[in-house]
Amino acid sequence: MPRRSSRRQDTAFDGAGRLAAAIAGHPREFVGLLMATLAVLAIVTNALFMQKGPHPAPIFATRPLLARDAAPAPRPPAVQAMPAADQARVQLIGNIQRELSRKGFYDGPADGIWGAKTDSAVRDFVSATGSKINPEANDGLLRAIVAYTPKPATVPVPPSPPSDPIAKLIAPSKKILAVQRALADFGYGQIKPTGVLDPETRAAVEKFERDRRMPVTGQISDRFVRELAGMTGRPLE
Secondary structure, three states, X not given: OHHHHHHHHHHHHXXXXXXXXXXXXXXXXXXXXXXXXXXXXXXHHHHHHHOOOOOOOOOOOOOOXXXXXXXXXXXXXXXXXXXXXXXXXXXXXXXXXXXXXXXXXXXXXXXXXXXXXXXHHHHHHHHHHOOOOOOOOOHHHHHHHHHOOOOOOOOOOOOOOOOOHHHHHHOOOHHHHXXXXXXXXXXXXXXXXXXXXXXXXXXXXXXXXXXXXXXXXXXXXXXXXXXXXXXXXXXXX
């Protein structure tokens, strides 16, 4: 038994001596091999023990998670719905626009928005029917439009030639019509909505300009329209 132990020790010493001799003979190769071994150990340790989730490019394909194992996707926040009162008003205005279009007073989209076109069409309807109904979005206005039956024209009026400059000058303007109605509604004179800038309309415009401390011109300028729309809260374009 002592002889076998002695032989093993001699063999170990011989191996260590050979390794030391190899390291001494090739120091650069030994250092490179040692660094490569440490790098491989670091990569394996990081992949196996340091990662919180699955590796983005694993060497071996893994079985995909079942639907029950996967975490549920976060639900998007609930979309705030339009208040019921606003929905009812949009639907009411859309119905008014559709009925006005059927009766020939409106040629725009039924989008549920009370704009300048809708306001002008409603006022044209009130003026044409001689009704005393309030020209605002309400159920009474809708019922009146539905019940209205347009009378057939007895004598068709031929349209003016588009190339006639005089006809263009004297043709009614929707903008002037809206201005005349707004001035009359807010106490600036007994003005007939003709769509023509007549002396009564000029006088009312001048009175409004003096009240608002604007240059008195008697003309329906862009500034005048903005000031009048801001005071009345009514679209005029």
